[in-house]
Amino acid sequence: MLGRIFAWLAAIVIGVVLGAASAWGALQIGRTNFAEQYGGWHFNRAAGSVAAGPYTRAIIARDGLLALSAREALYFTIFTDDQGRPLSESCVYELTGRDLDARWWSVTLYADDSFLAMNNDHEHSVDASRVSYSADGYWRARIAPVKGDAINWISSRAARRGFSLTLRVYNPQRDFRPSEQSLPLLSALSCAGGA
Template sequence: MIRWLITLVLAVLTGFGSAVWLGGWTPLDPPGLFRSIEINDWTSDPAIGSETADPYTRAYVARRGLLGLRREEATYYIRAVDDGGAPLREDCAYVIEGEVPDVRWWSVTLYAGDYFLAQNGDDAHSIDASRATIGEDGRWRATIQDTDPQDGSVWISSRNAGNFDLLLRLYNASEAVLETPETALTVPDVIRLGCRGEGAS
């Protein structure tokens, strides 16, 4: 009887613990998610929005508020580091720039460490196809930092974001982007300009 009770308790704790972890309720991201496709530190899981997604994947997506659509409608790429491999931080300034992808519509949104939009009242959470200005080199750009740069550039505010993620959404992507994103999709660069306190003695 005691062995049976111990086994039951361990089974319940294991099931509950795995659900909490794989559902995204801990500070550590669960394994296997957003890792199937990786392009220059932007990672994606094609199971999101797919009928093949397992219960843990669906729970994780729901927890992060992605509201994943079918792959034919939208695909998602997430990034948590700059081009140097350092975590994205509120106290640093960045330029994000990229080419216009072969999709109907796209956006890049900043999410704070709690997986929600940064609570700052700046109304500057993202850049998208409607806000982007395409330069003569065919690329769009935005500034990411905790204060408005006041230089006319599109601004994404990181104020009160702590360590944050960027989420690239691609709506109605071309067949090539869906099937062979490693070769058909050029993802944005995230270039760190500097951080507060750097170079201080």
């Protein structure tokens, strides 16, 4: 009788451990393996839809993304630079893009804990109403701990290593098609200490 109780307890403990490990793995791997990828941008069509499965919903809840339906907003997230390295506060990046075929768009930086970086720069994002365009029709934003001579700037001060950028495209036009050409390009300009 006692042996049976221990067998049941062992089975329960093993089930809980395997279930927790499975959920952890799906959330960690799923974060960077969204359904579609355009350049470095990850995109999940199920975000904000009734088709979102439990793991998609868990990833969205963990990252604090309140996802609207795809008719209202599309969400793209980038975790690495053009060299495939995790984004780091010790680097200076340039984000380059054209106006997106949508009512409005924004790009916001989230620190490694998926919250806004804890600094008092008040420069967590750029958006369609605040960027300045150059003569070639592109806007450029510097992502760095200090603004320097940048016109458009997103502060990465206190974002640490492993931060992300989220592009939100609100009310995209029916013919909007994400692609490497239509989404902004992120380039690493320099890294302190060769990071």
